[in-house]
Amino acid sequence: SQTIHQWPATLVQPVGSPLSLECTVEGTSNPNLYWYRQAAGRGLQLLFYSVGIGQISSEVPQNLSASRPQDRQFILSSKKLLLSDSGFYLCAWSRRLNTEAFFGQGTRLTVV
Amino acid sequence: AQKITQTQPGMFVQEKEAVTLDCTYDTSDPSYGLFWYKQPSSGEMIFLIYQGSYDQQNATEGRYSLNFQKARKSANLVISASQLGDSAMYFCAMRELTGANNLFFGTGTRLTVIP
Numbered sequence: 366s367q368t369i370h371q372w373p374a375t376l377v378q379p380v381g382s383p384l385s386l387e388c389t390v391e392g393t394s395n396p397n398l399y400w401y402r403q404a405a406g407r408g409l410q411l412l413f414y415s416v417g418i419g420q421i422s423s424e425v426p427q428n429l430s431a432s433r434p435q436d437r438q439f440i441l442s443s444k445k446l447l448l449s450d451s452g453f454y455l456c457a458w459s460r461r462l463n464t465e466a467f468f469g470q471g472t473r474l475t476v477v
Numbered sequence: 478a479q480k481i482t483q484t485q486p487g488m489f490v491q492e493k494e495a496v497t498l499d500c501t502y503d504t505s506d507p508s509y510g511l512f513w514y515k516q517p518s519s520g521e522m523i524f525l526i527y528q529g530s531y532d533q534q535n536a537t538e539g540r541y542s543l544n545f546q547k548a549r550k551s552a553n554l555v556i557s558a559s560q561l562g563d564s565a566m567y568f569c570a571m572r573e574l575t576g577a578n579n580l581f582f583g584t585g586t587r588l589t590v591i592p
Contacts, residue, residue, distance in 0.1 A: 408582035453520060465512055466580055468522035
């Protein structure tokens with residue numbers, strides 16, 4: 366069966382510090398991978414998606430970047446965090462573009 | 478314009494009763510998929526049910542069913558025989574064929590099951 370791992374579960378970082386959130390998928394190959402952000406009490410906003418190694422598409426301009434160094438690894442990064450980067454970050458994968466997405470446990474990021 | 482609209486910020490239901498969570502969508506794409514997710518307090522997004530735009534039958538998964546009314550562009554989630562563990566946020570989402578890389582989410586409905 367397929368599983369998705371996302372860590373850490375919670376993170377408190379000072380403004381201006383770097384960020385690296387990692388997501389890995391097991392049990393499938395060549396998944397489509399996604400990073401979403403959820404503001405408090407809101408729905409999810411797509412940040413990045415990837416259909417293959419090294420292929421990253423950004424949906425919204427922001428202080429973040431994403432990389433896919435391996436087929437089943439997706440990393441969300443920032444060089445300098447802003448207060449507005451606080452939120453709940455969710456990694457997800459899907460088999461094909463038009464199928465359901467399966468989500469990781471999420472990372473609650475607080476920038477102080 | 479909002480792709481997905483959930484007009485009920487919060488809903489209450491008595492345990493063992495059925496409840497309907499509303500969802501309307503907006504798209505000009507003839508091919509799309511509709512999804513419902515449950516988000517408990519832990520934060521994880523749990524996939525519940527899927528309805529394709531060309532599906533003739535309403536989707537069902539256990540106690541979940543999707544009341545798909547294509548002409549009205551609505552995809553309401555029906556939960557039968559509510560349980561205390563159903564208390565959570567519920568999100569409706571849509572994926573269009575032309576923009577198939579993105580799941581558009583509604584703002585969610587918080588369901589509280591009352592014992």
